[in-house]
Amino acid sequence: MSQRAKYFREKIEAELVAIDLPANPSNLYDPMRYFLNLGGKRMRPVLALLAEELFTEPSESDIKVASAIELFHNFTLLHDDIMDVAPLRRGQQTVHEKWNENIGILSGDALMVKSYQQLAFSGAHFMEVFKRFNTTALEVCEGQQMDMDFEKKPDPATEDYLEMIRLKTAVLIGYSLWLGGKLGGASEGDLQNLYRVGITVGLGFQIMDDFLDVFGDPESFGKTPGGDILAGKKTILWMLSMDIGTADQIKKLKSIYSQTQRDSKTVDEVMEVFSALRIDQKIDELIREKFDSVGSMIKDLNGKEEAKEELRAYLQLLARRTI
Amino acid sequence: MSQRAKYFREKIEAELVAIDLPANPSNLYDPMRYFLNLGGKRMRPVLALLAEELFTEPSESDIKVASAIELFHNFTLLHDDIMDVAPLRRGQQTVHEKWNENIGILSGDALMVKSYQQLAFSGAHFMEVFKRFNTTALEVCEGQQMDMDFEKKPDPATEDYLEMIRLKTAVLIGYSLWLGGKLGGASEGDLQNLYRVGITVGLGFQIMDDFLDVFGDPESFGKTPGGDILAGKKTILWMLSMDIGTADQIKKLKSIYSQTQRDSKTVDEVMEVFSALRIDQKIDELIREKFDSVGSMIKDLNGKEEAKEELRAYLQLLARRTI
Numbered sequence: 001m002s003q004r005a006k007y008f009r010e011k012i013e014a015e016l017v018a019i020d021l022p023a024n025p026s027n028l029y030d031p032m033r034y035f036l037n038l039g040g041k042r043m044r045p046v047l048a049l050l051a052e053e054l055f056t057e058p059s060e061s062d063i064k065v066a067s068a069i070e071l072f073h074n075f076t077l078l079h080d081d082i083m084d085v086a087p088l089r090r091g092q093q094t095v096h097e098k099w100n101e102n103i104g105i106l107s108g109d110a111l112m113v114k115s116y117q118q119l120a121f122s123g124a125h126f127m128e129v130f131k132r133f134n135t136t137a138l139e140v141c142e143g144q145q146m147d148m149d150f151e152k153k154p155d156p157a158t159e160d161y162l163e164m165i166r167l168k169t170a171v172l173i174g175y176s177l178w179l180g181g182k183l184g185g186a187s188e189g190d191l192q193n194l195y196r197v198g199i200t201v202g203l204g205f206q207i208m209d210d211f212l213d214v215f216g217d218p219e220s221f222g223k224t225p226g227g228d229i230l231a232g233k234k235t236i237l238w239m240l241s242m243d244i245g246t247a248d249q250i251k252k253l254k255s256i257y258s259q260t261q262r263d264s265k266t267v268d269e270v271m272e273v274f275s276a277l278r279i280d281q282k283i284d285e286l287i288r289e290k291f292d293s294v295g296s297m298i299k300d301l302n303g304k305e306e307a308k309e310e311l312r313a314y315l316q317l318l319a320r321r322t323i
Numbered sequence: 324m325s326q327r328a329k330y331f332r333e334k335i336e337a338e339l340v341a342i343d344l345p346a347n348p349s350n351l352y353d354p355m356r357y358f359l360n361l362g363g364k365r366m367r368p369v370l371a372l373l374a375e376e377l378f379t380e381p382s383e384s385d386i387k388v389a390s391a392i393e394l395f396h397n398f399t400l401l402h403d404d405i406m407d408v409a410p411l412r413r414g415q416q417t418v419h420e421k422w423n424e425n426i427g428i429l430s431g432d433a434l435m436v437k438s439y440q441q442l443a444f445s446g447a448h449f450m451e452v453f454k455r456f457n458t459t460a461l462e463v464c465e466g467q468q469m470d471m472d473f474e475k476k477p478d479p480a481t482e483d484y485l486e487m488i489r490l491k492t493a494v495l496i497g498y499s500l501w502l503g504g505k506l507g508g509a510s511e512g513d514l515q516n517l518y519r520v521g522i523t524v525g526l527g528f529q530i531m532d533d534f535l536d537v538f539g540d541p542e543s544f545g546k547t548p549g550g551d552i553l554a555g556k557k558t559i560l561w562m563l564s565m566d567i568g569t570a571d572q573i574k575k576l577k578s579i580y581s582q583t584q585r586d587s588k589t590v591d592e593v594m595e596v597f598s599a600l601r602i603d604q605k606i607d608e609l610i611r612e613k614f615d616s617v618g619s620m621i622k623d624l625n626g627k628e629e630a631k632e633e634l635r636a637y638l639q640l641l642a643r644r645t646i
Binding site for chain 2: 083103108116117126130141142144145146149
């Protein structure tokens with residue numbers, strides 16, 4: 001990993017551990033500690049700090065502000081797990097399984113408040129950081145609602161899907177990069193470009209996730225291949241198939257998906273259609289397009305070249321492709 | 324009602340309607356509109372504005388800031404209803420009943436963000452208003468957690484109960500009065516006193532609620548008498564009985580409460596013990612002590628006499644006793 005990304009990740013981890021979480025009530029704060037301890041790349045705050053470093057070296061306060069995004073992100077995951085009735089997260093019990101749903105709801109609520117507390121370290125930039133955080137937080141809620149509504153949508157269009165993932169996952173990454181620029185004193189032009197980098201990266205990562213769910217090597221990713229298909233989820237693979245498939249192929253996919261029982265045979269049948277349509281190629285092109293665009297946008301940013309290189313290298317690692 | 328309280332209530336209602344709540348996603352924003360429309364006295368923001376008026380006339384911005392407390396309060400109620408598995412609120416379906424639990428969780432989350440957005444109108448006072456709001460919000464979560472834990476507590480002491488209601492309901496009323504003083508430019512001494520007024524009022528109201536649940540006139544309050552007893556809830560009546568009851572009376576109450584089936588006969592049995600202990604008198608003394616203290620604290624506040632009188636009159640109305 002790029003040295004600065006590794007360094008910032010460690011700083012964020014240290015901050016997360018240092019945050020004031022009292023012992024009691026234990027049923028309120030233990031789940032928070034537990035959830036934060038489940039780990040993760042801390043990608044969002046790391047991106048914020050890499051972005052800031054284009055313009056200035058992040059201070060200790062900036063690290064605290066960046067950690068706000070991680071706390072908020074974890075809050076959304078905690079509540080999402082309840083809404084998705086998920087038994088596991090990173091191989092461990094979800095909070096509502098380990099404790100119960102009520103505790104999950106309340107602990108999540110308090111975690112959101114903690115994220116706002118961390119924002120308070122933004123100094124002179126606070127009002128803009130705060131207002132944009134609120135807008136982003138609402139967009140994330142809108143995206144999650146759209147995701148929940150998506151299953152019942154009769155004929156969702158690819159734009160609907162892209163809008164849903166933009167709100168649900170991309171805007172927070174956009175905010176992360178924007179935040180770093182803001183704390184670093186970036187110009188309005190650079191701030192907008194950083195945000196756009198984040199949106200594009202977010203869309204790219206989600207499309208990658210969708211792709212890997214079906215075409216990824218289960219040994220590398222530790223997941224059942226075709227988990228989304230088994231769950232009847234309509235991801236980008238479905239969307240593109242609806243766009244480019246023949247009437248027969250579309251009919252076949254709809255028929256398979258409408259079955260109430262889905263198993264590995266279902267996955268095979270769906271993958272047959274996907275392969276016939278060379279969906280994997282088309283998705284790969286889509287992802288390449290996104291990350292080529294990211295590479296180009298980073299080039300156009302102002303800021304220190306070494307810092308731009310660290311950002312590009314970090315994203316390249318995450319995207320597992322040249323940027 | 325005092326004229327100013329009535330006026331501020333109308334201003335708050337107008338603000339709540341004016342808040343930007345988009346049409347879509349409808350499953351995110353409709354429940355918010357619905358919940359805010361269930362009504363209520365808007366006591367917290369009204370108290371904030373009455374408190375501010377001791378020092379200065381509230382501006383339009385101040386009305387927006389005060390409405391933040393109402394939005395936050397409503398968010399806590401929305402989530403509480405889910406956690407309490409409540410079918411009704413103010414005679415109408417709760418959000419999770421009318422829609423579903425997931426929608427209730429998410430809509431509540433978004434409502435919390437909306438409350439933060441309203442805080443942004445605090446001008447020069449923002450950082451203090453914001454920090455104190457966060458502390459208060461966490462305390463409310465702690466109180467709710469303590470309430471959920473309370474049922475399993477083997478021998479809860481009266482101080483535990485009072486601490487639980489202090490956090491769960493009183494601190495937000497304390498914050499409301501503090502906020503009004505802050506927006507009005509009150510001195511540190513007046514701010515602390517206003518907060519104390521709020522805490523005392525909050526404790527007084529909760530103790531009143533507990534009392535009226537058992538001893539109130541069902542026709543006036545539209546609730547089943549002894550609802551708390553039927554639910555096996557240990558409120559101030561239980562606490563005091565444990566403190567002053569004989570060994571036999573305590574044994575009797577514990578035995579009745581440990582029954583899994585509770586009905587109107589249960590309520591009668593419990594009320595027999597309460598009456599023998601003259602619990603109603605003791606509680607009435609406790610409430611009187613609280614509100615006498617409120618009256619005295621209001622007298623000691625600085626600020627315009629007419630405004631102090633409006634505040635006192637409003638509280639007197641809510642407390643249904645002389646202050």
